[in-house]
Amino acid sequence: MSVVADAPGRHGVLEAAARRFVAQGYAATTVRQIAEDSGIKAASIYHHFASKEDLFVAVLDEGIRVMVDAFEQVGPSTQRGDLRLLAHVRAHLGTLFEHGPFTAAHVTAFFTAPAEVRDRVVPVRDDYERRWNRLLRETVEGAPDRELPLLRLLLFGAMNSTIEWFDPDGETTLDQLAALIADQFLHGTTSWGTTSWGTASPKKES
Amino acid sequence: MSVVADAPGRHGVLEAAARRFVAQGYAATTVRQIAEDSGIKAASIYHHFASKEDLFVAVLDEGIRVMVDAFEQVGPSTQRGDLRLLAHVRAHLGTLFEHGPFTAAHVTAFFTAPAEVRDRVVPVRDDYERRWNRLLRETVEGAPDRELPLLRLLLFGAMNSTIEWFDPDGETTLDQLAALIADQFLHGTTSWGTTSWGTASPKKES
DNA sequence: GTCTATAGGGAGATAGAC
DNA sequence: GTCTATCTCCCTATAGAC
Numbered sequence: 001m002s003v004v005a006d007a008p009g010r011h012g013v014l015e016a017a018a019r020r021f022v023a024q025g026y027a028a029t030t031v032r033q034i035a036e037d038s039g040i041k042a043a044s045i046y047h048h049f050a051s052k053e054d055l056f057v058a059v060l061d062e063g064i065r066v067m068v069d070a071f072e073q074v075g076p077s078t079q080r081g082d083l084r085l086l087a088h089v090r091a092h093l094g095t096l097f098e099h100g101p102f103t104a105a106h107v108t109a110f111f112t113a114p115a116e117v118r119d120r121v122v123p124v125r126d127d128y129e130r131r132w133n134r135l136l137r138e139t140v141e142g143a144p145d146r147e148l149p150l151l152r153l154l155l156f157g158a159m160n161s162t163i164e165w166f167d168p169d170g171e172t173t174l175d176q177l178a179a180l181i182a183d184q185f186l187h188g189t190t191s192w193g194t195t196s197w198g199t200a201s202p203k204k205e206s
Numbered sequence: 207m208s209v210v211a212d213a214p215g216r217h218g219v220l221e222a223a224a225r226r227f228v229a230q231g232y233a234a235t236t237v238r239q240i241a242e243d244s245g246i247k248a249a250s251i252y253h254h255f256a257s258k259e260d261l262f263v264a265v266l267d268e269g270i271r272v273m274v275d276a277f278e279q280v281g282p283s284t285q286r287g288d289l290r291l292l293a294h295v296r297a298h299l300g301t302l303f304e305h306g307p308f309t310a311a312h313v314t315a316f317f318t319a320p321a322e323v324r325d326r327v328v329p330v331r332d333d334y335e336r337r338w339n340r341l342l343r344e345t346v347e348g349a350p351d352r353e354l355p356l357l358r359l360l361l362f363g364a365m366n367s368t369i370e371w372f373d374p375d376g377e378t379t380l381d382q383l384a385a386l387i388a389d390q391f392l393h394g395t396t397s398w399g400t401t402s403w404g405t406a407s408p409k410k411e412s
Numbered sequence: 413g414t415c416t417a418t419a420g421g422g423a424g425a426t427a428g429a430c
Numbered sequence: 431g432t433c434t435a436t437c438t439c440c441c442t443a444t445a446g447a448c
Contacts, residue, residue, distance in 0.1 A: 008432095025233060026234070027318070030423065031425085040432065042425090043433070044431065044433075047431055052425090111370065112233075112234070142395070153367065153371055155364075157364040157365075157366065157367025158360040158363040160363065160367070161367070162359075164317065165359055180360075181360065184391075185394060186394045187394040236440085236441065238440090246413085246414065246415090249416080249417095250413065252442090252444080257443080414447105415447080416445105416447085417447105418445085419443085420442095420443090420444105421442090422439105422440095422441080423438100425436105425438090425439105426435105426437075427436085428433100429432105430434105
C-alpha cells in the first residue's frame, strides 16, 4: 500500500485512485490516501478533478475504454465459434489482470459506490455488453435469442469472479484459465477430459 | 430505505444492519442508519454489539449459518447426479433471495470490509466451501480432483452474480434460474435445446 | 435496554499564496 | 500545478441518567 507513483499529473492520480478503489471500495477510500499515493497533497487532487465522485467516474470510464479496446483488438479474424469465444474470454481476463487497475474497478468497486454515481456509468457499460450479446449470438448455437443476455450475465459472473481468487503469478496461466472458462461455458463439465488445460491453482484463501 | 423494523432487540438490529450492508457496503453504512431502521438510537446499538465491526461479523456469521442450513436440508435423498446438483443450486439461490439479507451480505458486502474484518469470517466460509467441493466430486464426472475447487469458484461466480441482476419478482422464477444455471454448468451452451426452461428475464439495467 | 449529551477524530472540499 | 491552512460536517464510540 501507499506506493508513490512515478509520474504525478492527471493520469498518475487516476491510476492511484483506481488501485485504492479496487482494494478498498469507494466509501473506504479517502482523497488523502489517493493524494499520498500520487505524491501530492489532498488539495491538489481538486485541480484535476472537481470531486471524489468525478474521480471515481473517470476511473470507471477508463475501465470501459480498456475493455472495449481489448474487445476490438481481437478482431473478426478468428472465425470458428469456439476459438473466437476463447479469444474474447482471454481478452476480457487480460483487462482484469494485465491492463492496469481500471477494469478491475468495475468488478470490485462499482457496487460500493452510491447509486447516483453508478447511474452515471451505466450508459458506457451498455456499449460493451451489447458487443458481447452480439458475439454470443454468433458463436453460441442452439440457445434462443432472448436467453443470450442471461447466458452473458452468467459468463460475466464467472469471468469477473476470478478477480477475487485467481493469482496471475501462480501455477495456472491466464491462457489456461481462459481456456478452462471458455470450454466450461460452451461444453459444461460432464464432457470433461476431451481437452487438457494443465494444472489449475487458486490462491490460498477463498 | 429507512424502513423501521417491526421488532427491535438484537435480531432486529442484526437484520437492519444486513440490509444496509447489502445495499451500501460496510464503509458507507453508518451506525446511525442501522439504528434508525431498527427504531432505536445509535448509542443503543452498542448495548447489543461492541462495535460496528462486530456487528458486521455477526451478520456474515448468520449468513453462513443460513447457507449451511439450506445445504443440509437438501439431504442426500436426491441421488442422481444432475438432479442432486440442481437441488443444491436451487438451495443456494434460495439463501440469496428468500432467506433474508444475511447471505446476500457475503456477496455484496464482504469485499467492502477492511481486510482484518474479512479475515475473521474466512474460517466459517471454509466449511461451506468444503461441502460444495465434496458435492462436486460426487456429481461431476470426468473432471480431475484438483480442478474441482476451480470449477466450484466458477459456479459460485455465476450463482452469486445473480444478486446483481436477477429480479425474483420478474417473469423468470428462481426454479427456472436454478435449472438454467445447473444445466449450463453441467452441459454447457452448445447442447442447448435438449431441455426447455421457460422465459428468462433480467432486470432493466445491467 | 434505551435514552441524551458529548468527546475525539477524520472526512470532503475551499481560499488564497507561491 | 502544488502548497498550507482551515471550514464544516458527520462519523464511531463512551458516560451516565432513567
